[in-house]
Amino acid sequence: MKKIIFLMLASFLVLSCGTSKVVKESRKTLKGNWTLDNINYGDANGVYEVELFDDASSECFVGSTWRFIPNNNFGNYEINGANCSSGKRYFVWTIPDVKNASSYDILLKPTDEKMNSTRNNKGYRLSLDYLSDDSLRFTQTLQVDGKPFTIYMNFTKISD
Template identity: 50%
Template sequence: MKKLFILILAIGLVSCGTSKTVRESKKVIKGDWVLNSVTSSAIGDIKITLLNDATKDCFENSTWQFIPNNNTGNYTLSGIDCNTQARYFVFTIAEIDEATGLYDFLLKPTNERGQSDTDAGFRLSLTQLSETTMQWQQTVTLEGRPITINMNFNKL
């Protein structure tokens, strides 16, 4: 009886952990990245503000660091007239569909110690992740129509 209980407990602990796919993704995302480009599916030139922080011009060529062992990171904006002070965040990768490789990516801005004033975050889709490239997508509504914003990263 005792062995059966231990076996059930062990299976329960293993099943509650993160999937192998998510663990592998955290290994790949670890390190320094640059956000090369921000594009959208909108027709024409629209002003895009990302993460309630700054315009896409400030985000392009920004540098990002991901530390998956404690799910934290930071980014520094780039560009003329952009505040280049480091911004901090916590992130979570959750698997949506192992077959398609799509992930739900949650990014929550924090202070340097990982604390959030509002506890608000941003839900993005991690649509592509390799050893050298990564893409996030976010769908927003503009004038009643969905617009997809693509954020394309390269690993440094």
């Protein structure tokens, strides 16, 4: 009898602590291949030299292809621009589940192709601003000269 009660209690805790429906649906929708169509900078006008993910300039990221695999939280992006360090980069990703949140973040951590941490063991938090079956927008707000500077990354889905 004690074992049955313990198993029921354990099952209840596991089920009640699971990922929210919104996060599950977001992971499912994010699955697939995406193209980074453009990057803009909020209300700021002009040309800015911005390096994303301590990797390459924002110009190099425009046109890059991204892949998100939700069953193992692995992904990659590939840069192919002229005057850019072309090639495939790998990352692990997750959408932290925050109860009663109206918006969500996505965490990206660069890895090698075997999911081992690379470079400086640093990760990046982006706001998951918009996500539909065919478009996606991440934003990242940085501090530049003590003021917020927002980067908008706009994607289009290529395939599931």
